[in-house]
Amino acid sequence: MTVISIPAGSLFGVDNLPYGVFSTADTGRRVGVRVGGSVVDLSKALSDPAAALFAHPTLNAFMAQGRDRWVEVRAQVTELVSGEIADEAVFAIDDVTMHMPIAVADYVDFYASENHATNLGKLFRPDSAALFPNWKHLPVGYHGRSSTVVVSGTDIVRPCGQRKAPTDGAPTFGPSVRLDIEAEIGFIVGVGSPMGSSITPDQFAEHCFGAVVLNDWSARDIQAWEYVPLGPNLGKSFATSISPWVVPLQALEAARIDTPVQDPTPLPYLRGEEKWGLEIDLAVEWNGDYVSRPPYRQMYWSPAQMLAHITVNGAAASTGDLIGSGTVSGPEKDQRGAFIELTWNGTEPVTVAGEQRTFLEDGDEISISATAPGPSGGRIGFGEVRARVLPAAGETRQAKSNRPGVQRRRHGRA
Numbered sequence: 001m002t003v004i005s006i007p008a009g010s011l012f013g014v015d016n017l018p019y020g021v022f023s024t025a026d027t028g029r030r031v032g033v034r035v036g037g038s039v040v041d042l043s044k045a046l047s048d049p050a051a052a053l054f055a056h057p058t059l060n061a062f063m064a065q066g067r068d069r070w071v072e073v074r075a076q077v078t079e080l081v082s083g084e085i086a087d088e089a090v091f092a093i094d095d096v097t098m099h100m101p102i103a104v105a106d107y108v109d110f111y112a113s114e115n116h117a118t119n120l121g122k123l124f125r126p127d128s129a130a131l132f133p134n135w136k137h138l139p140v141g142y143h144g145r146s147s148t149v150v151v152s153g154t155d156i157v158r159p160c161g162q163r164k165a166p167t168d169g170a171p172t173f174g175p176s177v178r179l180d181i182e183a184e185i186g187f188i189v190g191v192g193s194p195m196g197s198s199i200t201p202d203q204f205a206e207h208c209f210g211a212v213v214l215n216d217w218s219a220r221d222i223q224a225w226e227y228v229p230l231g232p233n234l235g236k237s238f239a240t241s242i243s244p245w246v247v248p249l250q251a252l253e254a255a256r257i258d259t260p261v262q263d264p265t266p267l268p269y270l271r272g273e274e275k276w277g278l279e280i281d282l283a284v285e286w287n288g289d290y291v292s293r294p295p296y297r298q299m300y301w302s303p304a305q306m307l308a309h310i311t312v313n314g315a316a317a318s319t320g321d322l323i324g325s326g327t328v329s330g331p332e333k334d335q336r337g338a339f340i341e342l343t344w345n346g347t348e349p350v351t352v353a354g355e356q357r358t359f360l361e362d363g364d365e366i367s368i369s370a371t372a373p374g375p376s377g378g379r380i381g382f383g384e385v386r387a388r389v390l391p392a393a394g395e396t397r398q399a400k401s402n403r404p405g406v407q408r409r410r411h412g413r414a
């Protein structure tokens with residue numbers, strides 16, 4: 001039998017207990033919980049009926065059971081990890097492979113940071129007001145592509161597409177030369193709602209299972225040319241990365257705060273009594289250097305308002321729906337969650353591992369992590385979403401060296 005020792009100050013103490021899907025050299029995918037530096041196989045460590053729910057390659061079966069069950073199982077897991085566990089159910093984190101934690105149903109990405117929306121408005125539409133008139137009346141979002149949501153560790157191939165700078169006479173096709181990140185939090189729907197019904201902001205905790213860190217990779221050149229008037233499409237659909245550990249909503253109780261004052265007052269369907277602003281701190285690492293620390297606490301729209309908004313027309317919600325918060329950007333320059341903002345459209349390079357950088361180069365590695373206050377005074381961690389950028393598919397070395405904006409080859413960390 002094993003007793004798990006949790007190092008003091010661990011971001012994965014008993015207050016957190018995030019769920020993830022893992023495999024080992026010997027066994028297939030199943031659900032585990034992270035405690036300190038260990039992963040506990042819940043399909044082996046618990047007894048039935050709970051154990052059977054975790055002998056699955058995704059969290060969807062468990063998530064679909066609903067909040068009473070989530071609360072009950074969390075209590076069982078809390079007790080489990082405080083006692084002796086069968087040796088064959090405990091693994092060192094370095095000995096397991098993490099996989100996509102959920103089967104993603106629909107994916108919708110919002111635009112909830114006033115700082116980010118204002119900055120992007122200035123950069124994409126310098127001749128208009130930074131915020132469109134709708135922005136403070138509804139959480140603006142776009143439908144993303146659920147089949148290209150990938151787990152941390154999956155390499156990202158530079159996308160190709162059409163792009164046309166305002167000064168170009170005609171569009172050209174080729175690898176994006178303005179590949180960017182967006183640091184976000186993703187909220188996962190556990191229990192959906194049937195078509196024809198809707199979810200109120202105060203019903204959020206009945207439906208939302210938990211949260212992950214999310215990177216909404218964005219090809220700014222493709223996006224800027226294609227997005228009028230229907231919004232982002234191929235500039236973002238090539239990949240979205242999420243962290244492997246799903247932090248249960250219950251673990252975020254101590255992080256709950258009011259959203260900033262919403263003026264004008266939103267329409268009644270977007271109002272609730274419950275606080276769903278969240279005090280989560282993100283950190284963006286570029287080739288090993290921290291370049292930004294976006295604060296979630298300033299996000300204008302809450303995830304509860306986002307879920308209410310996407311169902312208010314009677315659209316169904318499903319187990320496994322993923323809701324991106326939108327890029328998290330604070331008011332300070334070093335709190336901006338996308339490089340287009342951080343480098344002001346490439347005009348103000350940042351120093352990354354000793355080099356002046358604007359957008360992503362092949363071989364670059366990005367990690368976005370997040371932490372939040374835990375229920376008993378410490379902090380809890382989301383872990384990280386990490387990925388490396390690979391050259392565009394089929395791109396030859398010759399064509400690549402001719403590509404605008406490419407001065408040198410990179411080999412990951414300096």
Ligand SMILES: O=C(O)/C=C/C(=O)CC(=O)CC(=O)O
Nearest residue numbers: 110111112120124182326327
């Ligand atoms: O303002 C625009 O035209 C574009 C905005 C974005 O690309 C941001 C987006 O994906 C939403 C977000 O992450 O906040």
Ligand SMILES: [Ca+2]
Nearest residue numbers: 182216326327
């Ligand atoms: Ca986004």
Ligand SMILES: [Mg+2]
Nearest residue numbers: 216236239240
């Ligand atoms: Mg994306």
